[in-house]
Amino acid sequence: MKTLWKQGSELHPTFAPINGCLKEDWFLLPCELKLQRAHALTLRAAGILTEAECASIIDAVEAIAREFTGACAPDSPAEDIHTWIEGQLHSRVGDAGKKIHTARSRNDQVATLLKMFVIDAGGRLGERFRSLAVACCARAKAWSDLIFPLQTHCQFAAPGSVGFWSLRYASAFDEVRRGFERGVSSWRRACPLGSGAVAGSSIPIDRAIQAKQLGFEEPSVNALQATSTRDECLELLGIAVRGALHLQSLATDVIAFSQTPFSWTRYPGAFGTGSSMMPNKMNPDAMELLRGECNAILAAHGHAVMLLKGLPSGYNRDLQCIKPVVRDAADKLEALCEMTTEFVKALDFEPDRLAQSMGMGAIDATLRMERKVLEGMPLRDAHHEVAEEVQHAATGDGGRVEDATGADATAYRTFGGASPAQTRRIAEALLVELEQNQS
Amino acid sequence: MKTLWKQGSELHPTFAPINGCLKEDWFLLPCELKLQRAHALTLRAAGILTEAECASIIDAVEAIAREFTGACAPDSPAEDIHTWIEGQLHSRVGDAGKKIHTARSRNDQVATLLKMFVIDAGGRLGERFRSLAVACCARAKAWSDLIFPLQTHCQFAAPGSVGFWSLRYASAFDEVRRGFERGVSSWRRACPLGSGAVAGSSIPIDRAIQAKQLGFEEPSVNALQATSTRDECLELLGIAVRGALHLQSLATDVIAFSQTPFSWTRYPGAFGTGSSMMPNKMNPDAMELLRGECNAILAAHGHAVMLLKGLPSGYNRDLQCIKPVVRDAADKLEALCEMTTEFVKALDFEPDRLAQSMGMGAIDATLRMERKVLEGMPLRDAHHEVAEEVQHAATGDGGRVEDATGADATAYRTFGGASPAQTRRIAEALLVELEQNQS
């Protein structure tokens, strides 16, 4: 059984490899097997399959799972995974296999599989970002007293701590995790399966059975919409983009902290490489590759958008092309998350270099200004006064007006500010929350 | 008061117009005024402002609101709206105006304003998509018995109704609405205000006061994260992209339905134009422009992503450039939604043309196949049998095997399928839901 439809002519040799997608589809196998089982039970309930037929199909599904899970895609003339699995069932259980495609189409099948994959990937990515947030929280606590200059506009700005910086990312990655969680729970609402090719079916199956079996809340409400769209793919990629952008900022920060005149980091050797020509070089490759590879995630969203742009209602074959986009983006982001989690654990800082940097950029100026405010001077006057002092000091003896010791950061009093105590408190609270919700 | 900082030299004439953004910022005025009020109350509670100072500021804020709401941006040398408003307060209330910027920076201010705008825009867009979904539901009910060929791969596929098609979009737009709702509720969680430039402040203000005043649940937990990111902008644009893609599909469908050999629609003249050269033309311009203009929404997301890519921690001036991107996308999508809602109300169909189309493409084949299945034939056998019949009919006498009357669509039995009864039932349920949740 090569195709599910009556074929009049051989596919042209330039077209066949573009048409065939068994290898591309193969990552959907685990979802496909669950779907077959759920559909068999639904057909059984509708009286299309007998009890025995249903059991034989479920046995065959389990056998296929045992044989093929984790394996490479088989060499087969089947044009896609749906054709391959129907062929497998047919050859293993005979006529019952010819009934399995009743009241369904590849259109609703692939829509369902992609939604299942996206739910799965969203859950997995949520967990990866949880682990990464946990690692950042742990570092935030450990580094809460490691004082260093915070920057804005890439200029030294005000005192803070490495822990406060790490907490930034803990909180960013936790937001990404929440995004995936909200996504997963909304994708679970409606199951496309049973939408058929475009209009449902005249075979009176109970779609609620398969929806329930596959972990959805209920069947989708419109068969045309269910088979035409890939909204959950877009949404997954959109959340992934936000995660990738935060990873890229983290990479940019670490690369900047590692620049020769900074030398704030003890960049972990296991995440860097050297130069083929320059014997003096050790480079922060892991962070550069993190920044570089994340562009594939950003591009994936744009790719999916272009693919969907202007498509008419009803399944269009263009939709095939979204599958590798979503799979590759999810896989890549997962690997990058894992690497970053390990990197954050391995990263260390040079206290002496940080301390030395505290003497630059007059970073105590704002706190000094605020002392004047607390003594009653209007902010704008205090601002101008301190600005003159800073300028005078810079052009005068070139020294600093006053020592900006690490103690400065303890002066922060506002919630979410850079004081070590705040950083510890918030990191602990976030850790508790991250652990409570764990799936 | 031209700048809030001590200026050593005039800005270069090639730089000043790129730096100044009062006109670009002006759309944030309503949010800015609310923010000033909330901040004054917070400074009052912290003892930085006296009762009288606070009252005078709030009076001034109200006066500014009366004078400037709805007006164009004033001609002013102020570099941005934050500078302009501090200048206004200073000139209206004297020294108290010099205190208003205490324990805050333009960095947390603009982060807060954008979040407020995005919450507002998200709410507004949610309502627009609700109205659009309501209009599509109403049409779904009215058109539920208007039978026509559903298509897949742009080929006639199976019988359905125009109402079923309209319900597709009702359900799609309702999903978009839900997306905006989820977005708004998550953006409301954390208020950036009080994060200062990057590290919070040593002035012990209670950030919870301003957060509450501005409609947020609580202050943000990390000042560095709060001032460095624009996640809510990305998320708003991401949802907008999904809305825009559905609008583009709707446009594509209507344009296709209006093609000369289809002529299914009575395209409303108030939404089309003619040709300057060809006297015979009336074109579906509104739908082409809908498809065309939506690309600005798609591009806006990509624009924001590129802008944020690789930015280091701490406010960077690049972030200024995201403001018009978000505003223009929100405004454009709102206008397109409104036009589409009116268009959907004005659109009509040609029953005769639809009926005539029912005789093409052997679109009863699937239902015929399913009758054989209900009589006990395995699906795959029935599929091959009907395929042969169709092929024979096509190459034989060129006629159809059997009449595919409008009655066919009533044969659908599955939930969410194309039967007129299903369409009516689901449209009604959706209408109830859309009206209940109305804000």
Added chain:
Amino acid sequence: MKTLWKQGSELHPTFAPINGCLKEDWFLLPCELKLQRAHALTLRAAGILTEAECASIIDAVEAIAREFTGACAPDSPAEDIHTWIEGQLHSRVGDAGKKIHTARSRNDQVATLLKMFVIDAGGRLGERFRSLAVACCARAKAWSDLIFPLQTHCQFAAPGSVGFWSLRYASAFDEVRRGFERGVSSWRRACPLGSGAVAGSSIPIDRAIQAKQLGFEEPSVNALQATSTRDECLELLGIAVRGALHLQSLATDVIAFSQTPFSWTRYPGAFGTGSSMMPNKMNPDAMELLRGECNAILAAHGHAVMLLKGLPSGYNRDLQCIKPVVRDAADKLEALCEMTTEFVKALDFEPDRLAQSMGMGAIDATLRMERKVLEGMPLRDAHHEVAEEVQHAATGDGGRVEDATGADATAYRTFGGASPAQTRRIAEALLVELEQNQS
């Protein structure tokens, strides 16, 4: 020899697979071999290699070419292709292999390889678009008398011929071919090799030798620029985007011409598939996949742009990530071009259906108007007069004012217009040109 640099610690298992790129680089092998040869000759001229050392290296390069060309990437701990090949040379020719990396770095090496690949790919793609343009020209001649309605705004507009439509694409694809030709000739200007890591070298090699050997006009003028940028990749992808957009329009046209109520095409069965559920369906999959797959080309340009955005001067490891983007886009576009060429040859039309369509949409109106103009009536008056006639006919007896026979298209008199004679003349001229310039 695992790395070219002194390694202090093992790479972390989460980082090693992201760092290693031998498999990803493998497509550069043919270019890498040529480069080694050219560099050996250059080092020989500079006296770094003896005659015998140079000969032994060239022998080894040829042996590697024989063994590995066309093979899969070997299993090797080498982190990239440059490391692998230096290791191979070292193990095959001993100490001379340790000298081959003199006066060069992987930075200038990879910049050169990518430029060589892009020149090669640009040439290959130019040839593919030439073949496609030739096929479209041939069809333009064959179909020049096959009259059908041209459309604007997806509405029947004016008479033309299928040949005229085919000539549109011949001319579009010829433009793309010219773009690749211009690109290739500009990429050949400057050879990056010899730029070293960032600054050139103190070993006085004559870069002109290697530039000449590798087919470039001269060495690049600034080592920092040569190693920092990937402009030729962007430019290749930019031309590819224009090619892909034309392919997508062609796909859209054919899909539209194949719609059930049109049925203008005899869609070639070897480029379509059927439905798993609907026995009546034959779908234009090749054209849908062409439209779908081309999005990968569009996305590749955006991907490369995001990757390069904001990178500082000097090689950054992010640049590694551009390699698969360029390779995959070039390969995909080549395959799609080949398929489209074969498709265009196999495509046919239904003369009866085309003729029948000529009776719709009053498509003779413009020519009728122009007859009045030739008789002396001002255009705008003639336009309004014919518009009234058309409207009257449509709302009156529903018939057409006058028969728009195929003869109509012969009325066109302007250069480049839709008359069959023009189409033939221009197609022939273009064919001559396409054949003359053939590489």
Added chain:
Amino acid sequence: MKTLWKQGSELHPTFAPINGCLKEDWFLLPCELKLQRAHALTLRAAGILTEAECASIIDAVEAIAREFTGACAPDSPAEDIHTWIEGQLHSRVGDAGKKIHTARSRNDQVATLLKMFVIDAGGRLGERFRSLAVACCARAKAWSDLIFPLQTHCQFAAPGSVGFWSLRYASAFDEVRRGFERGVSSWRRACPLGSGAVAGSSIPIDRAIQAKQLGFEEPSVNALQATSTRDECLELLGIAVRGALHLQSLATDVIAFSQTPFSWTRYPGAFGTGSSMMPNKMNPDAMELLRGECNAILAAHGHAVMLLKGLPSGYNRDLQCIKPVVRDAADKLEALCEMTTEFVKALDFEPDRLAQSMGMGAIDATLRMERKVLEGMPLRDAHHEVAEEVQHAATGDGGRVEDATGADATAYRTFGGASPAQTRRIAEALLVELEQNQS
């Protein structure tokens, strides 16, 4: 005269503002006026206009030019600039105005106008990049002896000079200039005017006349292609993207050089601003905004691509939306170029800080290694030996093995390398070339 076509019903108030584009089109006025003149001459030659009619039209065109050039778009009910100008001509010259639209359509008109605009903008941008390249060359000469550490992977790598760095951008911007030049010369090949709505015209005008008048080489060869595509817009935007990416890298470099621990630059005060909260801050705003605003150029290309994706043959109204995309990108890039040129002239460096940096990062290591190579040691052995020396020095006494004085950069011997002499020589040669080709 409100519309050029017979209007049955008023446009819907939600549609009219989306449809009307007189204000959006207004930037095309200078091109539109030239086009009217050229078309009048062509119609005169074809005998459609009398000598007197033609003269009166040309007089009217000149009068309109005098009245409206440089002015804002007038308040007018005209839906677009083509309608407005036909209305103007009609009201100024009577019946001859009713003839001006003979043998043309708005479709070929707007295609021609956009091509004219793109040719113009390409020429203008080429000149801007020329000026910028000239400024970079001048600085390259002035800074050729200002030695500083070149970086790769954001790590100090090897000695070079600020002049060598500046020359990088001179050469990059010169490449962009060449790109625009190649573009302009290819866009000039074919003139769309006379293609009519889609098929040319039966009025026998000589399209060569108007092509020549408007500065094109010849009329376009296929009317359908000429009216369906916007390739020149894409190509202009593609070159602009490459220019924008180089500008962003320049910005990133300057921002990095200005970081507090670097403090290499004397950042010009006229291109920066201060902080509203932190009295110590002066920020490199011009460079951050340059990096930020350039994203609009990057996004514009993506926007145009999405717009064109999947459009069918023949003019589609979606194409209207590309006009502001191209105009805004060209205007923005021009303004950013001008600012950057002035910035480069105003930028200065701190010699003491640069000199101090030369003692970091063992940046003499490669040259030291190459000395060993010149003494006969195989490169790979020399590399390992020096690597050990560097490591020993770093972990031993913490000092440097040997002084890396500015003299080091003079050791470079290869063409295009970082030696001051090379930088001067190449900068001078480039300056000569830039001045010779000036338009």
